[in-house]
Amino acid sequence: MSAKQPVTMGDIARLANVSKPTVSRALSDSPLVNEETKEHVRAIARKHGYAVNRNAQKLRHKRTNTIAVSLDYQSLRRNHVADPFIFELLAGVSEVLGEENQDLLLCAPSHNNIETFQHMLASRGADGFIFLGQGHREDMLEALAKYGAPMIVWGASSEDTPYCVVGSDNFLGGVLAGQYLLQHQRKNFLFVGDTTFKEIYGRRNGLQKAIDESNQTVEVKDLALNNFSYESVFEQANIFLDNNKTYPDAIFAFNDNAAMAFIHALRLRGVSIPEDVSIVGYNDIAPTRYFNPPISTVRQDPYQAGKLLVKKLMEKLDGNTPESEVIKTELIVRET
Incomplete structure (x- = not known):
C-alpha cells in the first residue's frame, strides 16, 4: 500500500484475513465477533492508522450514538x-x-x-x-x-x-440538616432557597418535619432568592441581615454556594461560625471541604x-x- 493512499476497510480485512463485515463488527464492538478476533482486527487497524468514520457508521445504523x-x-x-x-x-x-x-x-x-x-x-x-x-x-x-x-x-x-x-432524597436531606441544627440547640432558623423549585421545596419540607418532630420551640424564617449566583446571594444576605435586628443562629441553605455567601456576610458583621451560627449547605461541592471553616452539607454523588x-x-x-x-x-x- 502506498503511504499516500488512505487505508480502507478492505485493506484491514485482507491483512487480518477476515471479511469486511467482520472488520466492521469488530471495530464497533459487536457481540457477534469473539474477543480474540476483535483484538486481532483492532491491532492491525491501529498499526496501519485506520480509523472508523463514525459519521458514516451512524448513517448505517438506526441510532446516532x-x-x-x-x-x-x-x-x-x-x-x-x-x-x-x-x-x-x-x-x-x-x-x-x-x-x-x-x-x-x-x-x-x-x-x-x-x-x-x-x-x-x-x-x-x-x-x-x-x-x-x-x-x-x-x-x-x-x-x-x-x-x-x-x-x-x-x-x-x-x-x-x-x-x-x-x-x-431532598426531603431526607432536609430532615438530616434540621436534626443536625437542632442537636446544636438552635432556635432561630433561616431557610435560604426558592421553594417554587420542586427539589428545594422538598428540602424545606424535610427541615420542617425535623422541627415538628423535635417538639422544640423554633422560629423559622424563609429567604426566597431570585438569582442563584454567589454574588446575588451575598447581596441578598446583606440586605436580610441589615433588615433584621436578631440574626438567625441556624441557617439551612439550598446549596453550598449560598452557605458560603452567608458565612461571608456574617463574618463581615463579626459573627463567629459555628459559635454563633450553625450552617448546613447542600451538594457537597469540592470547595466546601477547604472553605474556612469547612462546611457541613448534604451530599449527592x-x-x-x-x-x-x-x-x-x-x-x-x-x-x-x-x-x-x-x-x-x-x-x-x-x-x-
Whole structure:
C-alpha cells in the first residue's frame, strides 16, 4: 500500500484475513465477533492508522450514538450557571457516556422548548435526552414525555410524573440538616432557597418535619432568592441581615454556594461560625471541604447520578421502561 493512499476497510480485512463485515463488527464492538478476533482486527487497524468514520457508521445504523444533554438555563439569569454541582453532574454524565461509546451533545440555552427537541429527534440529531434540572420547565418536560421522546431527568419526582427521574432524597436531606441544627440547640432558623423549585421545596419540607418532630420551640424564617449566583446571594444576605435586628443562629441553605455567601456576610458583621451560627449547605461541592471553616452539607454523588441517568436512558432506548430512582443522601458533618 502506498503511504499516500488512505487505508480502507478492505485493506484491514485482507491483512487480518477476515471479511469486511467482520472488520466492521469488530471495530464497533459487536457481540457477534469473539474477543480474540476483535483484538486481532483492532491491532492491525491501529498499526496501519485506520480509523472508523463514525459519521458514516451512524448513517448505517438506526441510532446516532449521540445523547443530547440540556441544562436548566431558563432558571438562570443571563444563562449564568451558578452552581458548581451542575458541572460535577455534567462531568459524571459525560464520563459514563464515554464508557458507553456515546457522544454528548450539549444543548444551547435557546434549545429549551418542545419544538426544538422534537426536531432533534426527527432529524436524528440525537437518540435521546438527559435533562439536568427540572426548574420551571415541567410543563415542557411532561409534553415531551407524552410525545414519546426517550428522556431521563435529574430532579424530583412525584406519583404523577410521566417521565423517569433520577435524584436525591431532598426531603431526607432536609430532615438530616434540621436534626443536625437542632442537636446544636438552635432556635432561630433561616431557610435560604426558592421553594417554587420542586427539589428545594422538598428540602424545606424535610427541615420542617425535623422541627415538628423535635417538639422544640423554633422560629423559622424563609429567604426566597431570585438569582442563584454567589454574588446575588451575598447581596441578598446583606440586605436580610441589615433588615433584621436578631440574626438567625441556624441557617439551612439550598446549596453550598449560598452557605458560603452567608458565612461571608456574617463574618463581615463579626459573627463567629459555628459559635454563633450553625450552617448546613447542600451538594457537597469540592470547595466546601477547604472553605474556612469547612462546611457541613448534604451530599449527592454526581458520578452515581450520572451513571444512573445514562443507564436508564440506555434502557429506554432499548425499549424498556425504567423506573425513577433515588440516590443516596447523607449528611457530611464538618465544622459549621
